[in-house]
Amino acid sequence: MLPCLDAICLVAFDLDGTLIDSVPDIAVAVDAMLEDAGLPTAGVARVRDWVGNGSRKLVERALAFATGSVPGDQMLNDAHEAFLRHYGRAPCARTRVYPGVREALTALRERELVLVVITNKPHAFVAPILEALGLAGYFDLTLGGDSLPQKKPDPAPLLHVAERFGIAPRHCLMVGDSRHDIEAARRAGFHALAVPYGYNHGEPISDSQPDAVVESLGELV
Template sequence: MHPMLHDIRLVAFDLDGTLIDSVPDLAAAVDAMLGDHGLAPVGEAKVRDWVGNGSRKLVERALAFALERVPDASALDAAHERFLAHYHAAPCERTRVFPGVREALEALHAQGLILTLITNKPKAFIDPILEALSLRTFFAMTLGGDSLPEKKPHPAPLLHLAAHFDVDPARCLMVGDSRHDVEAGKRAGFRTLAVPYGYNHGEPVSRSDPDALVESLRELV
């Protein structure tokens, strides 16, 4: 095993940008939402830099770009509702598992580690996506951005998992692709490990100073 896993009992994974490349489906839903409002599509490249803070923030960033101003609350509410409808209709048509992820999850699960998932994506989308990609059975618990009052980078979701499974945070590892994952892990007292291929608002995740960085999750086993 990777040295970062020494004495670790629980591993918390981020989803989008860490385990799966979901931007193609997210971008399709964003562009459809913009089309509903008579606005031009923004495409995958823009959306790739905007994800990571939950669906409402994604929609806010897309609207602000398209309108060239910050949308008011009522416009954002309406746009977010349309985005959720489009994404719910096709959450996993072009989403793919990153190379090395399945092998890592299989090996860690076989070794008896408690595998969990903490994403800022709405909870309702998690199981359908995991089921479609045959990943659901690996996780003992999953938390979405609306599962608790706080979401990453707040440490509350991580501490919730540690407490639920009665594991000291010092024996937990947060694995993610963004500064929000690293910050949440550090604030919760978890070890932090990052991957560089995901979504981090256009900046290298190494700048967030994770405890370790791997090019592929395959390196964990």
């Protein structure tokens, strides 16, 4: 086990870009939404850099790319509804679990740590994806981007799970792939562990100065 797990009682995981590579399915839904609006599609590579701040911000970025301007509220609302509809049809057709994730979750479970998911993805998609990938049984709680009024990088979701399980933030660890995860951890008083392979808007995750970076979550075993 890594030193960063010393005295840790609760581990919170980001989902997209940390536990799973979900961009292929997200990109299909984004492109379908853009096609509905008669706009040029974006493709996987662009969508990969847009993920991380919730579905509405993702759609806003896609529309700004396709139109060359910031979308108005009505256009954004309609496009967001279209994206959710398309994504809901097949949220896990191409999504895969990253190497080392199952082994890490199994090892942490054997240590009887509390495991939670804190993602900015709409909560309605979280359970179906975890179930489809065989990951649901590892987690004591899942929070989506719409589970609380605030989402990462606000510390509120992290503080919520710490309070829910009666564990002091100093005994909690946030594991993520983006600067939003690291910022949320810092503001909540959590320790922060990062992976470099996810979706961080094209920036090296080391720039956010997490407590540690692991190439694979398998290093937690």
